[in-house]
Amino acid sequence: MSTLTHGPAPTAPPGHPDHDRGTRRSSSTPRLSGTAWLVWRQHRAAYWTVIALTLLGVLAMVYLRGQLMDQLDALDSSTRKSDGLPPDFEKYTNRLSSFGGFLGYVPILVGVFLGAPLVAGDLESGTAKLVTSQSVSRLRWLTTKYAVTAALIALSTAVLGTVFSWWWSPLRGRADTLEWTSGTFFDSTGVMPVAYALLTFTVGVAVGLVLRRTLVSMVVTLGIVGAIGVVWDRFRLDLGHIRTVSTESGVGSGATRPELPTEAVQQGQGTDFLTSSGAHLDWTTCVEKSDNTQAHTACLESKHVVGWSMDYLPASQMHPMQWLGAAIMLTITAAFLAFIIPKSRNRLL
Known part of the structure; x- marks a missing residue:
């Protein structure tokens, strides 16, 4: 019978050569422990998938930017200094726009596949009742699950947004299809990817906590996140001063x-x-x-x-608008957290 707790590994007695070696290893290598280790162990498949997809995305963007820079370097000096691009650059701008469109789906995927099942899966399978019947409180279990997953999401989206902005920078302002006001670039660069993903993730967690069923929570989260996207697209440019x-x-x-x-x-x-x-x-x-x-x-x-x-x-208003939009999204995220934390005292049963 498997349990959710584990005891410490046996150690060699003091004075034994292996005792000092184990002590040095444990003090020099940072490791997750306690509830954080349990959370990572439980969701390690999802976490490693996120890490792998992030690395693949970064490698793809680095490779495609390298191709772009080779073509830009091949231009003569007069064309390189002009605002426009030659017609054969359309395939490079299309790649950039297409990849940015893919990044636009990241908040939806995060909310549906990471947020909604995070708590709903435990409630549906009975894992939450088993864990909270041990020495771990309901609040600690929920906050650890949320914090570990949110930290990974924030790190991954920040890396993707930074590399995508780096890829876009040589072409910025040189084609009508690469306008910074479009959701492809506004929502996928700067602080926006992190704030947007954390919002949808938190929405998914709240829905899962209320509905307690994984599949139903994922469907409802998809609808809510889709509605958030429609509203955001409508009012995004209102953050600026015309x-x-x-x-x-x-x-x-x-x-x-x-x-x-x-x-x-x-x-x-x-x-x-x-x-x-x-x-x-x-x-x-x-x-x-x-x-x-x-x-x-x-x-x-x-x-x-x-x-x-x-x-x-x-x-010049792009970054202020992004920070204002991120502040709004993080405020809404905090409001959902204020709903989740009190609910956790009664729902994780």
């Missing part, structure tokens, strides 16, 4: 439209009209008279249009 660039040289054929700063991303449906009072009119204003140049010009003049106006988000 800026405006405008011209007052007219809107005729010889007038120039405003230019955006480097790596800035235009917001809205298009370039608006600017009136003498400073008001903005939609670009569709007087569009019904666009077939007649004179009528179209007269219509715009009647509305006192003096130039163009364009809203944008500067690249």
